[in-house]
Amino acid sequence: MGQKILQKKISKTHIIVVGNEKGGSGKSTSSMHIVVSLMERGYSVAIIDLDARQKSLARYIENRKNYADQHNLKLTMPDVYILESITHGTSEEMEQQYEKKFSTLLDNLRAISDYIIIDCPGSDSYLSRLAHQSADTLITPLNDSFVDIDLLAKVNPDTYKVEKLSLYSEMVWNARKARAMKDRGTIDWIVMRNRTSSLDAKNTRRVHEVLTQLQKRVAFRYVPGFGERVIYRELFPKGLTLVDFNNNKKEKMTLSHVAARQEIRRLMDELKLPGWNKAVVAAAE
Ligand SMILES: Nc1ncnc2c1ncn2[C@@H]1O[C@H](COP(=O)(O)OP(=O)(O)O)[C@@H](O)[C@H]1O
Numbered sequence: 626m627g628q629k630i631l632q633k634k635i636s637k638t639h640i641i642v643v644g645n646e647k648g649g650s651g652k653s654t655s656s657m658h659i660v661v662s663l664m665e666r667g668y669s670v671a672i673i674d675l676d677a678r679q680k681s682l683a684r685y686i687e688n689r690k691n692y693a694d695q696h697n698l699k700l701t702m703p704d705v706y707i708l709e710s711i712t713h714g715t716s717e718e719m720e721q722q723y724e725k726k727f728s729t730l731l732d733n734l735r736a737i738s739d740y741i742i743i744d745c746p747g748s749d750s751y752l753s754r755l756a757h758q759s760a761d762t763l764i765t766p767l768n769d770s771f772v773d774i775d776l777l778a779k780v781n782p783d784t785y786k787v788e789k790l791s792l793y794s795e796m797v798w799n800a801r802k803a804r805a806m807k808d809r810g811t812i813d814w815i816v817m818r819n820r821t822s823s824l825d826a827k828n829t830r831r832v833h834e835v836l837t838q839l840q841k842r843v844a845f846r847y848v849p850g851f852g853e854r855v856i857y858r859e860l861f862p863k864g865l866t867l868v869d870f871n872n873n874k875k876e877k878m879t880l881s882h883v884a885a886r887q888e889i890r891r892l893m894d895e896l897k898l899p900g901w902n903k904a905v906v907a908a909a910e
């Protein structure tokens with residue numbers, strides 16, 4: 626791996642896992658914005674892209690490198706690591722190999738990174754479960770719909786009461802147990818809404834009510850996330866985030882960008898990450 630000699634700012638590397646079992650809910654977009662926010666503050670951040678099929682986050686960074694080269698920009702540039710699929714052996718052997726590869730990579734990255742961000746694929750896999758078990762902070766972005774809530778729990782269609790937990794919540798529950806047994810660690814699970822729309826106030830309110838109920842039952846922290854904004858889709862080909870607009874005079878800020886940036890700052894504050902100082906943001910505003 627490209628061993629950069631970096632000065633760590635926090636003594637114990639913090640692992641952030643971004644996951645849910647659904648594609649297109651905003652995992653890679655959220656990951657990218659969190660990574661750049663942390664790097665802007667001078668933290669060393671390594672990315673593990675576990676979505677070996679789509680590699681969206683790795684592509685995001687590739688686009689970022691190309692865009693910075695083409696326009697002669699100085700942009701923060703995280704290292705991305707990909708764990709390729711293991712295709713040979715019995716399932717038990719494959720699991721052992723995955724476990725070994727994954728823990729070796731984590732150990733190597735811990736030595737040089739304040740934060741490790743792991744972007745998970747939108748489906749259950751052995752690697753994804755290992756990642757969840759290693760999380761200090763787990764972030765689950767949900768699109769603003771009952772289809773997404775269904776990942777967490779079955780909800781009564783008439784009363785909107787939570788009836789039973791679903792597969793993903795059970796997986797996180799098991800990850801929490803495994804983590805507690807391994808090193809007595811805990812996982813701070815955060816559910817954030819993504820793509821909230823001001824056009825459907827009734828749905829927005831219902832989703833809010835159900836998540837408020839669910840957070841006690843499943844033990845996650847429900848925090849506001851990002852609104853539906855075209856800008857998030859436009860940034861990917863350039864590899865940029867809204868956080869970069871500060872230092873990048875080339876990109877013009879619109880009112881929608883300013884609002885989006887506030888959403889990102891609010892999320893970063895709500896994550897309550899070690900070393901993250903809210904006051905720095907307040908002073909910069
Ligand atoms: N808040 C948002 N507003 C508008 N588009 C969004 C938003 N968040 C994500 N997207 C877009 O939705 C698509 C899926 O997002 P992505 O982050 O790749 O999801 P995942 O990693 O969960 O599959 C991408 O095209 C992305 O640009």
Ligand SMILES: [Mg+2]
Nearest residue numbers: 652653676681
């Ligand atoms: Mg993705």
